[in-house]
Amino acid sequence: MEFVFPKPFIWGSATAAYQVEGNNANSDFWAEEHAEGSPYADKSGDAIDHYRLYREDIALMASLGLKAYRFSIEWARVEPAPGQFSMSAIAHYRDVLHACREFGLLPVVALHHFSSPQWLMRLGGWASPEVPELFARYCEVVFRELGELIPYVLTFNEVNLPTMLREIFSKIGIVPPVGIDAAAWSAPKWRESAARLCGTTPDRYVTFHMISDEFTIGLLKEAHRKARETIKRLSPETQVGFSMALSDIQSIAGGEALAEAKWQLVFGQFASMAKGDDFFGLQNYTREVYGPEGQRAPEEGAERTQMKYEYYPEALEQVVRKVAQTLPIPIFVTEHGVATDDDERRVEFIRRGLLGLQSCIKAGINVKGYLHWSTFDNFEWNSGYAMKFGLIAVDRTTQERKAKESARYLGRIAQNGGIDHTDLV
Template sequence: MKDLIFPENFIWGSATAAHQVESMNTHADIWAEEHVEGSIYKDKSDRTCDHYRHYREDIALMAGAGLKAYRFSIEWARIEPREGEFPAEAIAHYADVLAACEEHGLTPVVTLHHFTSPQWLMKYGGWKGEKTPYYFGRYARYVLKALGKHIPYIITMNEINIATMLKQLFAEWNFVPPIGMAAEGWTAPEWREQAAKACGTDLDHYFTIHMASEPEHIEIIRQAHNEAVKAAREYAPQAKVGVSLALSDVCAVRGGEKVADKVWQSYFGQYKDIYMNADFAAVQNYEREIYDAKGRVPHGEKEELTECGYPYCPEAVSSVVRRVYKETGLPVMVTENGIATQDDDRRIDFIREAIAGLHSAIKDGVPLLGYIYWSSLDNLEWAMGFDKHFGLIAVDRENMRRTVKPSCRYLGSIAQNNGLLNYADKNIKEQRIS
């Protein structure tokens, strides 16, 4: 038994996304998707966790459990619900979220775009529109001019490769993508047409971030990220800026090396230059993918699966962190990693094993900045609804009562100790197939 102590000022925290926890984000494109006829969303975000009103309670609970950081997103559709309109109460709200973090000693890690966009952006082509980088840059400048001096870490955009991952994973018929989109529903033209109308446009212009997988769309994302970086350099020069990718630990069995390399190129390689225009690489990992010469290898019948259908694999995150650092040379921050389960003992196991693997990576020279668990609250997991339990804090959606889980206190104790105490080496599972 020995102590696994992390570097000084290591960031320990948990994360949320505005649309998934705030409730009543009525001006967002995803709100429109949820509420149209034929929607593929299992549940609606009318009443998620009501975090927009309960944020001070939630921040106090995180800090009280021992956590040291809170990653949250600022909602563009609230800041600019109609083109060119910036209601004062919206920016004041997020200013108070930052103030609450400061009062409770939580380091804020702020995401400027976490999947959702204002409905009005769809009139301009959404994430294939030539004007989108300008509009996103204008929003970023407005936010950072007002709040930037209070933000030490900025994530410009969340999982900019999400559309590429969805496109790849839809090819695996029985696989549930990370955002929970069913392949047959995602391709239904009637549903998309209704969503476009709800956003005040037509099917030719309607284009959410989840659809932006082709090179010309990635170029729009690149430009938008760069505009946000410029805004950060001007209004938050003290802040470290990153952009996040969703990255599975892509592995190969004998004969599958070329297939796995192609998948990694699609997930990571084609976005690498966007990563490089940042101060750190934000990594988000939930699973390992294994490939042979024919494609993805199905999981074994006896493998333990999470509520999302992913094999239990806490060691995957350290493998991804090592690979990203090797290919970029950038400091790395784990901005999402977690498990969907109602077995909180198993969540504790997952956190312990993931963190042990990350400590091993640090010992081998990886400059890891922090570990942020997904998620702070049991929330709306996009199209999968409310029955996927990632949270460290449970939320009773009838009365909005919060219950701090033992796993929250466990991660909080790790944060307070800045590492794992009395850890048994036998639990470290750093196993890669290739």
């Protein structure tokens, strides 16, 4: 055994409340699912019923050898109406945190993972000047009640995703197409329907996924700053950060300027948010290659995931190295995973990704931990239930869990503190 990972190193997996809990009917995504003409492939419904089965799920993670569990708190459950906070929801998340402690898992909490309360849309959503104060108020309640139980927290998950995926989102009507002013843009009918279900109009219906212009990005940065200040005031020992989704941006001859511009778009313009943070949450799944004509498709014959992007676990190492050149704070890999029905390919994805991470650590880069996405096969937003990211399979007719070999593989690594020599050949 080569123990190259530092001690303590955090080994675990991650979920998001909306994707696993089920029946988050007060969230904006619920309205999107149920809108007339919605592009969502499935409705989340009970999801994998994690809101009820969390204790058994946490016990299963621990039995597999995992050491940490990253989960999110659903804002719409905690604050179902503006200024009205649910003590029963707080009690639920308190018990989730206690269950983590009971079974020996370090909890890592995300305060926002894409979904927002429907009532926020009636105030203008993420374009409302009130949003930084409203989000900080929610954080204050959570940390006043639960702060001593939360050692690590992400204020936001993937702050750059709307910018990163703007072209894709424009195709399904989440954001206006590039070059179209938002004020002049007519939302598709399903967005009008979703807005009505939230009790508002399309011009005020600005979800987290529409944060992609200077004004809304500015509000997001302020919301993070206010949230961090609130958390540190109430729970000074809690380590605070946020996460970004970052592909490995590469170039071939003639594509260097385009690649540099893309890196600035998805990383550079957000990097200042991390000033004053305790760590940076890095999330990686693949690479993007740019040539003189723009982004190139993967080479013919290249392996692709269920999400249609390139299977390329080596991207993790390269992105960690790039981020470390800019940010002086510890890096925490808060998501890394692959959508595939072939679990052997997931094991290989983990192995090769961790070998790259090991190389970063040997080079002196401060990496705090590795959390795999996802703990379970779950609701993958507009893709529904077809995408298989999980270490653990779920039969949604019975809600029976079945650990895959990838779960046991990562669990062994977590128990041993590194990659066995047999995995290095």
